Amino acid sequence: MKNKFLLFAVFILAVGILIWGCSSKSNDAQPTKSSAKTITSFVLAGFSPAVTGVVDEVTHRITLTIPASVDLTVLTPTVKVAEKATVSPASGAVQNFSGTVTYTVTAEDGSTQAYTVSVQVAQAMTQTIDCSNVPAVLQDLGAGVDYIIKCNITLSGSQVLTIKPGVTILFDGAATGITVTGRSALNMVGTAAKPIILQGKTNTQGSWTGIQMDSPNNLNQWEYVTVQNAGGGQYPAGLLIADDAYFLHNTQVSIKNCTFSNNKGYGIWDSDNGFSYTRTVFAAFQNNTFTGNSDAALNITMDAIGKLDAASHYAGNGQAYIELHAVNGLNANSTVQKLELPYLVVGSIELHQKMTISPGVTFQFYTDAGFNLDNQYRGSGTLIASGTASAPIRFVGYKSGNGIWLGLSLGNNDPANILDYCVVDGGGSHIPNASTACIGDTKGGINFYPSCSSWATAPRATNCTVTNSGGYGIIYKKGVTPNFAGNSYSGNLLANQQGL
CATH class of the missing domain: 2.60.40.2340 (Immunoglobulin-like)
Structure with missing residues (x-):
């Protein structure tokens, strides 16, 4: 009995040691948690x-x-x-x-x-640029004036200069500015809250040259940009668009929500240099403001006219019109919107494509200027001038009087041509084709027979007012059937209507 008790005690002790050993191992296995907190x-x-x-x-x-x-x-x-x-x-x-x-x-x-x-x-610091240190990107430094440019920056090749929102640049000197050539680009996209401002160091017209564009790069995009105090160059303008090579540079720029103010010359001048073959000019043009420029808001080619929008503001400049010119005429279908100012046409412009004129538009014509729409080389396009009784389309001289401008030379047979509710005043300044010595060569406000080889076979001008021609009011070729219903006439030096 004694041995059985001893064996039981030994068993109990062994079990206890085993349990203690396991417990001890379990406690030793638990890791210490990290206290690192940096x-x-x-x-x-x-x-x-x-x-x-x-x-x-x-x-x-x-x-x-x-x-x-x-x-x-x-x-x-x-x-x-x-x-x-x-x-x-x-x-x-x-x-x-x-x-x-x-x-x-x-x-x-x-x-x-x-x-x-x-x-x-950090404390803001104005940086000076002298053309040896032109960054690819101009950032808003928060300095009020972020950069002072003391040279004319020329962009060439495929170089792109990007100006970020909120940047203000002072141009120090009449010869300073930015020239964009080749296929380079000036990309300036600001915001309403953070516009980009380019201005002269002095607040005077022509205190710096301005921007000259001669590049087709579609990165030429401007939004919320102000250009002021420019126009110090040979061709004064805030922005000068100047193609310099035949068929080489089809310059284009997108301009939205921009302001051109207090510039010598024009806000924008598309000088064209005679190369106006289907040029893009304005890839976009919206909600811009022109004010305080010494000449007109814009001087543009006919190929740019269809981009101008009625939401932009053009008044308040030295000349109260939009100036139009084109050595090679209209080469893109265009719709002309009614603006707050008239268009002033300089030169005789050939219409090679369709021009649709909105009711209420006024064209003023400088001495001997006019529109040509003939069967031959003078323009084979279409003229759609459909006004209303309350908003007629006006073709008038830049000043009052007889025979101030050429008139409308319309020897084209396109049946889509329309003259309805138009005012034609002061045309007939000279003979459209004087060198041919043809009976059709004579002066008229509206000339449907401008030469012996060019005439309208179904001339139509209805509900129009034709006044103060230097010759006839309306000319057409004998033998055709005209439609001149509803027209009125006064002050024409010769007959109101004449078949020749």
């Missing part, structure tokens, strides 16, 4: 170079300095912390740093450490 890196991406914060582990403060003009309320930091720790606010979360922000790091063991983060704005 911020190892605090970086603001989106800058070049990135902005890295200075971490002070004594005061647990982090400081960063960012460029001027950056919006402090929408910065996105990348935060790295000790292994196994977490941070709040989270890394990559957009944060408002207009004041001090607290970031809390939580260690694996649950202990925490708070860091205060402060973002400072």
Whole structure:
């Protein structure tokens, strides 16, 4: 019996030792949790170079300095912390740093450490550009005036100069400006809140040259740009569009929500240089303002006329009209909108494509200027001038009197041609084709028989007022059947209607 008790005691002791051993091993296997709770890196991406914060582990403060003009309320930091720790606010979360922000790091063991983060704005500095140091991108430096340009920057090849929203540039000197050549581009896209401003160092007309464009690059896009005080060059304008090679440079630029003010000469001058073959000129043109320019708001080719919009503002300049010229006529189908000012036509312009004129439009014609729409080389397009009784289309001289301008020379047989509810005043300044010595060569306000080889077989002008011609009111070829219903006449030096 005694031996059985001893054996049971030994068994109980063995089991106890086994249980104690297992428990001891279990306690030894549990790891100690990390107490590390440091911020190892605090970086603001989106800058070049990135902005890295200075971490002070004594005061647990982090400081960063960012460029001027950056919006402090929408910065996105990348935060790295000790292994196994977490941070709040989270890394990559957009944060408002207009004041001090607290970031809390939580260690694996649950202990925490708070860091205060402060973002400072660097003092803005105006930069000077002298053409030896032209950056590819001009940023808003927040300096009020961001850049002073002391030269004429010439862009060539495929070079692109990008000007960011909010940039203000002063051009220092009458010969300073920007010239865009080859297939280069000047890309300036601002916003309503942060426009781009190009102006002279002095607030006087012609204090710098302006911008000259001679490039077909579709990156020539301008939005919310102000060009002022320019026009100091040989061809004075805020923007000079000047193709310089036959069939080589089909210059185009998109202009939206831009302002051209206080420039010597024109706001925009498309000088053309005689090369106007189906030129794009304005890839887009919307909601622009022209004011205080010494000449007209614009001097453009006929191929640009269809891009002008009624939402833009053209009044308040030295000349109260939009000036039109074209050595080679109209080469693109165009709809002419009614603007707040009339169009002034300089020269005799051939209509090679369709021109549709909106009711209420007024064309003024300079001495001997006119529109040509003949069967031969003078224009084989279409003229659609359909006004209304309350909004007639007006073709008039730039001043009152008989025979101020050529008149409408319409020897084209296109049945789509329309003259309805039009006013034609002061035409018939000279004979359209005087060199041919043809009976049809004579003066008229509306001439449907401008030469012996060119006449309208079904001339039509209805509900029109034809006055103050230097010759006949309307001319047509004998033997054709005209439709002149509803017309009225006065002040024509010869007969009101005449078949020759």
